[in-house]
Amino acid sequence: MRISDAIIAALFLILGGQQAVWAQDVVNGRAPPIPPRPIPGIALPEPEDAPARAPGGATIAPSPSGPAAHTALPLVPFSSARDAIRAWMRDSSAGDQVGAVRALEYAASQGHLTAQFKLGRMYAGGEGVSTNDLKAFEYFSKIADENADAIPGTADGRIVGSAFVALGGYFIDGIKGSYVQPNADRAFDMFHYAASYFGDPEGQYNLGRLYMKGQGTRRDARQAARWMKLAAEKGHAPARAVFGDMLLRGGEGVPRQPVLGLMWLSLAREGADPGRESWIIERHDAAFAAASAPDRTAALALVERQQVAGSRSPER
Structure with a gap:
C-alpha cells in the first residue's frame, strides 16, 4: 500500500524535518542515516605558550555513552x-x-x-x-x-x-x-x-x-616555584608546603631562603587536613627539627606577622 503525500507531509510537521526524512526513507525501503553523535572534549582551548604538539599526537575519539x-x-x-x-x-x-x-x-x-x-x-x-x-x-x-x-x-x-x-x-x-x-x-x-x-x-x-x-x-624549577608561590599566596596548603621546602633546599635557580621556607611550612601545617595531608605535618616537623634556633624564631615571627595582616584584611 502506498503512503500518500499528505501523510508524509504530516510526518514533517509532527517529527520535524530531519526525523521526517528518516521516516520517509523507512517508508520507501531505504536505510535511514545514522544521526551524528556529539564528540565531547576535543574543542578545549589551547593556552598561550603551551608546548608545540608532536606530529601524529593522539586525539580524543568520541565516546559511545x-x-x-x-x-x-x-x-x-x-x-x-x-x-x-x-x-x-x-x-x-x-x-x-x-x-x-x-x-x-x-x-x-x-x-x-x-x-x-x-x-x-x-x-x-x-x-x-x-x-x-x-x-x-x-x-x-x-x-x-x-x-x-x-x-x-x-x-x-x-x-x-x-x-x-x-x-x-x-x-x-x-x-x-x-x-x-x-x-x-x-x-x-x-x-x-x-x-x-x-x-x-x-x-x-x-x-x-x-x-x-x-x-x-x-x-624548570624556577617556573615550578613561581606557580607554587602563586597558589601558596591564595592559601593552598600543599603548595605552601612544597614552596617552603623549595626555599629551604634552594638550588636550580631557586635561592635558598630557610627562614621564608620555614614560614611557608608553618602556614601549610596550619591549613593542612590531618587525615588527607599528613605528609605536610611530617615535612613541617622534620624541617623545624633540623633548623637552627635563630631561623625557627625568625620564621615564627613572620608567621605571626602574616596572621596579623590576614586578620586585618577586608576579605576576612
Whole structure:
C-alpha cells in the first residue's frame, strides 16, 4: 500500500524535518542515516605558550555513552532548570537519591553549569551514584568546551576553572578501558589554562608539579616555584608546603631562603587536613627539627606577622 503525500507531509510537521526524512526513507525501503553523535572534549582551548604538539599526537575519539546520550533518556519533566534544582535539593534532603540524580540530570541537560559540575563530582567520587570516571570526564569536558571564556573570579569562572583542573587530573593517568589515554601534554594544557586564565590555585599547584617533574613540558624549577608561590599566596596548603621546602633546599635557580621556607611550612601545617595531608605535618616537623634556633624564631615571627595582616584584611 502506498503512503500518500499528505501523510508524509504530516510526518514533517509532527517529527520535524530531519526525523521526517528518516521516516520517509523507512517508508520507501531505504536505510535511514545514522544521526551524528556529539564528540565531547576535543574543542578545549589551547593556552598561550603551551608546548608545540608532536606530529601524529593522539586525539580524543568520541565516546559511545557521553552525557549527551545519558541525558537523552526520558527525564522527569520540570518546568525549568531552576525547578529541577529545587527538586534536587528537596529529594536530597528527603534521602531520595534516585530522584535527586534525575533532577540534576534534567538541569544539566538544560545547560545548568552547577548541575553539570555536581554530576561530574558525583560520578568521580561515587557520591550517591556508582563511580564512573568516564561520565565524570565527559561532564567536565562539556563544561570546559562550552564555558572556556567564563569570567575569572565569578562563581561560574570558579566552576569552569575546577573543571579544567579535573580534566588535567584525568589526562595524567587516563581512564582505564576508555578512549581517555594518559597524555601529559593535554594535562599540561588543562592545568595551564586553569592556572593562567582562571587563576585557580589547584591548577597552579598542579602546573608547578609538572614543571618540577618535567612532565608535559621541560623541567624548570624556577617556573615550578613561581606557580607554587602563586597558589601558596591564595592559601593552598600543599603548595605552601612544597614552596617552603623549595626555599629551604634552594638550588636550580631557586635561592635558598630557610627562614621564608620555614614560614611557608608553618602556614601549610596550619591549613593542612590531618587525615588527607599528613605528609605536610611530617615535612613541617622534620624541617623545624633540623633548623637552627635563630631561623625557627625568625620564621615564627613572620608567621605571626602574616596572621596579623590576614586578620586585618577586608576579605576576612
